[in-house]
Amino acid sequence: MRYLILSDIHSNLEALEKSLKLAEGQYDQVLCLGDLVGYGPDPNAVISRIRPLAGAIVRGNHDKACCGLMGAGDFNFLARAATDWTRARLTPEHIEFLRGLPSGPVQIDGVELVHGSPVDEDEYIFDSLEAAQAFRVAGAPLVFFGHSHRQGGFLLTADKRLQPIPLAAIKDDGSASLALQQGVRYLINPGSIGQPRDGDWRAAFAILDRDRNRVDFYRTPYGLAATQEKMRKEGLPGPLIARLEAGR
Ligand code: ZN
Numbered sequence: 001m002r003y004l005i006l007s008d009i010h011s012n013l014e015a016l017e018k019s020l021k022l023a024e025g026q027y028d029q030v031l032c033l034g035d036l037v038g039y040g041p042d043p044n045a046v047i048s049r050i051r052p053l054a055g056a057i058v059r060g061n062h063d064k065a066c067c068g069l070m071g072a073g074d075f076n077f078l079a080r081a082a083t084d085w086t087r088a089r090l091t092p093e094h095i096e097f098l099r100g101l102p103s104g105p106v107q108i109d110g111v112e113l114v115h116g117s118p119v120d121e122d123e124y125i126f127d128s129l130e131a132a133q134a135f136r137v138a139g140a141p142l143v144f145f146g147h148s149h150r151q152g153g154f155l156l157t158a159d160k161r162l163q164p165i166p167l168a169a170i171k172d173d174g175s176a177s178l179a180l181q182q183g184v185r186y187l188i189n190p191g192s193i194g195q196p197r198d199g200d201w202r203a204a205f206a207i208l209d210r211d212r213n214r215v216d217f218y219r220t221p222y223g224l225a226a227t228q229e230k231m232r233k234e235g236l237p238g239p240l241i242a243r244l245e246a247g248r
Contacts (some may be wrong), residue, residue: 012194034060151191
């Protein structure tokens with residue numbers, strides 16, 4: 001079984017379509033780590049596209065805020081503006097859909113899915129301390145997380161050494177491979193589809209091959225200018241438009 005793992009799509013339809021096109025034929029099912037909406041210009045179109053494809057979706061903090069399950073009081077004013085904009089445009093059916101998404105962790109095929117961390121759905125895993133806490137409570141040797149918008153993650157060796165996952169540079173539409181070792185535990189972030197923040201603007205995702213025990217990390221350039229133009233037309237905040245090309 002091969003899983004296409006997507007996270008932090010953030011209403012970016014161009015990035016999602018380009019990623020699905022690149023991954024075509026290389027996966028059996030889609031797993032989604034949350035934040036389908038928020039920030040970008042196409043919340044309804046993204047939900048319509050991902051909903052029939054996904055075998056499992058966990059909710060993200062932006063999903064919760066945009067459907068009114070959580071206030072946007074913790075967000076900065078830019079994220080709050082995008083949340084208000086999104087909430088006003090989501091169809092009633094899509095609001096119901098977002099309200100019904102499960103919180104992580106969700107287990108599927110021996111893999112654990114979370115938005116932020118196994119510690120809490122809204123926690124971040126940025127550094128090794130946060131990764132150590134996550135490993136302590138993780139319910140499976142292989143955990144996929146999002147929320148940080150940074151492709152990569154951490155591994156814990158059999159003799160308890162924690163280190164970042166080493167990732168080779170990835171060419172346009174190319175991938176970097178990680179062979180999963182027996183006895184090693186992993187916290188893996190496929191990266192963000194719609195708003196990468198690891199200094200690389202290209203859409204990021206991963207494919208897990210359960211039979212071959214490997215994860216392939218991908219990067220793909222997409223029609224960024226079209227997304228930005230839509231955001232400008234909708235009056236979404238300028239810094240949110242600019243950060244897409246900076247990958248920050
Ligand atoms: Zn996010």
